[in-house]
Amino acid sequence: MIKRYTEYKCGLETDSPQKKEECYSCNFKxxxxxxxxxxxxLSESDNSxxxxxxxxxxxxxxxxxxxxxxxxxxxxxxxxxxHTLEKPHVCExxxxxxTRCGDLKTHCRFHTKEKPYICxxxxxxxxxxxxxxxxxRIHTKEKPxxxxxxxxxFSQKSNLKKxxAFHTKEKTxxxxxxxxxxTRRGDLKNHSRIHTKEKPYVCxxxxxxxxxxxxxxxxxRIHTKEKPxxCExxxxxxxxxxxxxxxxxIHTNEKPHVCExxSSAFSNSSNLKKxxRIHTKEKAxxxxxxxxxxxxxxxxxxxxxxxxxxxx
Numbered sequence: 168m169i170k171r172y173t174e175y176k177c178g179l180e181t182d183s184p185q186k187k188e189e190c191y192s193c194n195f196k197x198x199x200x201x202x203x204x205x206x207x208x209l210s211e212s213d214n215s216x217x218x219x220x221x222x223x224x225x226x227x228x229x230x231x232x233x234x235x236x237x238x239x240x241x242x243x244x245x246x247x248x249x250h251t252l253e254k255p256h257v258c259e260x261x262x263x264x265x266t267r268c269g270d271l272k273t274h275c276r277f278h279t280k281e282k283p284y285i286c287x288x289x290x291x292x293x294x295x296x297x298x299x300x301x302x303x304r305i306h307t308k309e310k311p312x313x314x315x316x317x318x319x320x321f322s323q324k325s326n327l328k329k330x331x332a333f334h335t336k337e338k339t340x341x342x343x344x345x346x347x348x349x350t351r352r353g354d355l356k357n358h359s360r361i362h363t364k365e366k367p368y369v370c371x372x373x374x375x376x377x378x379x380x381x382x383x384x385x386x387x388r389i390h391t392k393e394k395p396x397x398c399e400x401x402x403x404x405x406x407x408x409x410x411x412x413x414x415x416x417i418h419t420n421e422k423p424h425v426c427e428x429x430s431s432a433f434s435n436s437s438n439l440k441k442x443x444r445i446h447t448k449e450k451a452x453x454x455x456x457x458x459x460x461x462x463x464x465x466x467x468x469x470x471x472x473x474x475x476x477x478x479x
Contacts, residue, residue, distance in 0.1 A: 289395075305395070 228243040229236045232250050237243045245267055248254070254264035256271040260278045265271045273295055276282070282292035284299040288306045293299045301323055304310070310320035312327040316334045321327040332338075332350035340355040341348045344362045349355045357379050360366070366376035368383040372390045377383045385407055388394070394404035396411040400418045405411040413435050416422070422432035424439040428446045433439045 228238070228240050230243060230246055230250075232247075235246060237246065248266040254266050256265045256268050257263070258265075258271060258274055258278075260275075263274060265274065276294040282294050284293040284296050285291070286293075286299060286302055286306075288303075291302060293302065304322040310322045312321045312324050313319070314321075314327060314330055314334075316331070319330060321330065329351060335350075338348035338350050340350070340352050342355060342358055342362075344359070347358065349358065360378040366378050368377040368380050369375070370377075370383060370386055370390075372387075375386065377386065388406040394406050396405045396408050397403070398405075398411060398414055398418075400415070403414060405414060416434040422434050424433045424436050425431070426433075426439060426442055426446075428443075431442060433442065
């Protein structure tokens with residue numbers, strides 16, 4: 168039977184002897200052989216909370232490789248696996264390995280489709296707590312990440328990183344087929360599917376396939392009728408953020424798309440494109456009967472109807 172020690176002033180018990188020292192955070196005078204405060208070094212059977220994290224911002228366990236500090240010895244032990252590249256936690260379904268047990272647990276939800284983290288505002292569910300926290304910023308309008316160049320704010324750090332690439336103009340990811348360059352690896356991957364014709368993202372409702380996951384996500388709103396983007400002025404809702412952006416210009420009368428030839432301004436790019444045909448005399452729609460060129464799609468419909476009348 169393992170002897171338990173109960174000689175401490177707070178009455179806590181452990182299974183190993185200690186050396187007499189003093190915790191410089193709380194003056195608790197008992198440490199185990201590793202110098203760990205015994206309020207933190209309780210046996211697993213005690214099922215007690217770790218003690219040292221109570222001391223605000225105190226991190227006593229330091230990695231000797233990278234000097235990163237932790238408040239718990241178990242966290243340091245887990246962190247060391249990053250340096251050793253050891254991945255002891257393996258998924259029983261797909262054999263993917265992870266350094267941390269928590270990462271494996273999160274990964275398993277990919278297979279089980281479990282989404283335990285639910286937004287209290289809109290009831291949307293997530294498999295990760297971090298994803299829920301990011302989602303909540305849609306409701307709170309919180310944007311804590313600021314661009315130091317133009318002061319534009321973002322809700323996610325990753326979006327800020329993508330934005331910064333527009334300032335630096337750095338494009339290190341190059342397509343091997345057409346040599347087009349991109350600032351982000353993901354953009355290059357998406358672009359490559361133009362050449363491969365790959366469409367790995369398939370709608371489970373209508374089987375329509377897409378080359379990008381984001382495009383599939385937007386498409387699904389056709390089926391779900393979800394319209395998460397709401398105008399703060401008139402409460403009209405939209406399935407896409409860019410639709411909302413264009414709509415808001417009705418209220419603000421903003422017309423950012425300007426014709427370089429005559430300076431006419433438009434609220435969206437498609438109207439500018441249609442307008443440019445006046446200057447370029449572009450005949451965009453060609454009808455195969457006469458190979459007649461029509462400059463507007465509405466004119467094409469009228470033209471087709473004229474052939475129907477001729478055949479009556």
